[in-house]
Amino acid sequence: MSEAAQTLEGWFSLHDFRTIDWEAWKQADEATRRQAEEDLQSFLKQWSALEADKKGSTAVYSIVGQKADFVFMHLRETLEELNELEIAFNKSAFAQFTYPAHSYVSVVELSNYMGQPGSDPMENPEVVARLKPVLPKAAHICFYPMNKRRAGSDNWYMLSMDDRRTMMRSHGMIGRQYAGKVKQIITGSVGFDNWEWGVTLFADDALQFKKLVYEMRFDEVSARYGDFGDFYIGNLLTAEKFSSMLKL
Numbered sequence: 505m506s507e508a509a510q511t512l513e514g515w516f517s518l519h520d521f522r523t524i525d526w527e528a529w530k531q532a533d534e535a536t537r538r539q540a541e542e543d544l545q546s547f548l549k550q551w552s553a554l555e556a557d558k559k560g561s562t563a564v565y566s567i568v569g570q571k572a573d574f575v576f577m578h579l580r581e582t583l584e585e586l587n588e589l590e591i592a593f594n595k596s597a598f599a600q601f602t603y604p605a606h607s608y609v610s611v612v613e614l615s616n617y618m619g620q621p622g623s624d625p626m627e628n629p630e631v632v633a634r635l636k637p638v639l640p641k642a643a644h645i646c647f648y649p650m651n652k653r654r655a656g657s658d659n660w661y662m663l664s665m666d667d668r669r670t671m672m673r674s675h676g677m678i679g680r681q682y683a684g685k686v687k688q689i690i691t692g693s694v695g696f697d698n699w700e701w702g703v704t705l706f707a708d709d710a711l712q713f714k715k716l717v718y719e720m721r722f723d724e725v726s727a728r729y730g731d732f733g734d735f736y737i738g739n740l741l742t743a744e745k746f747s748s749m750l751k752l
């Protein structure tokens with residue numbers, strides 16, 4: 505049997521994709537819309553206060569295309585907190601004007617492919633900061649789920665730790681060339697959701713997503729072993745931008 509990679513886990517993650525019921529929004533009277541917007545703005549404030557307290561982090565982005573209208577990406581200490589916050593939001597006046605479009609449950613994950621043997625990673629403040637990250641407020645987000653293939657002779661899970669480490673090193677080298685341009689948050693979802701990982705990328709220049717993902721397709725880890733789900737791409741929604749998006 506091949507040796508499983510050791511993983512470190514940080515904050516739990518919920519990607520909550522919603523579609524706006526524009527028909528209902530347009531039909532609602534102004535007072536109802538105002539109440540809904542106040543509810544929304546108060547949630548956004550609550551989430552940024554929690555982020556300032558280092559108890560989690562939330563990113564809010566519009567989604568381009570028909571898969572959804574916006575996404576809340578929440579990171580919290582526990583699955584209970586994620587559940588409470590989605591339920592609280594669902595009870596809000598604003599949520600009545602939204603439909604669930606998609607969701608993804610996972611946990612921020614680092615593996616030991618690159619770890620220094622013998623050192624305790626949790627003693628390393630950089631590692632801890634990566635496990636409990638403040639989500640970037642970059643101009644764009646890109647999210648997609650992925651698996652490592654288990655098909656015939658292309659079975660990631662039957663490779664030796666050494667072979668996987670070599671390939672992950674090459675993966676990391678490509679990624680490093682995008683330092684300062686693309687920030688990646690890898691969340692593990694084996695046992696939590698339909699795919700094995702969620703990949704969430706942040707960048708100020710959306711073209712860097714395309715360049716990075718394309719370049720990785722030629723790297724063995726992705727070329728031979730990567731299977732991918734639907735891609736979601738969007739633009740940063742500040743509180744003000746959310747308001748103007750809702751203006752009729």
Ligand code: VOV
Pocket residue numbers: 509613614615616617618650652672675676678679680682686687688690701703716717720721726730
């Ligand atoms: C933005 C750049 C970037 C950088 C620097 C980077 C580096 C690294 C390192 C060093 C490591 C290993 C140690 C760890 O940190 O866990 C990883 C790990 C991982 N990655 Fe990565 N990755 C990037 C980016 C990056 C992208 C764009 C993708 C999607 C792949 C694609 O083809 O679309 C990806 C996927 C993953 C996954 C699924 C894992 C976990 C694999 C596992 O089997 O456990 N990743 N990744």
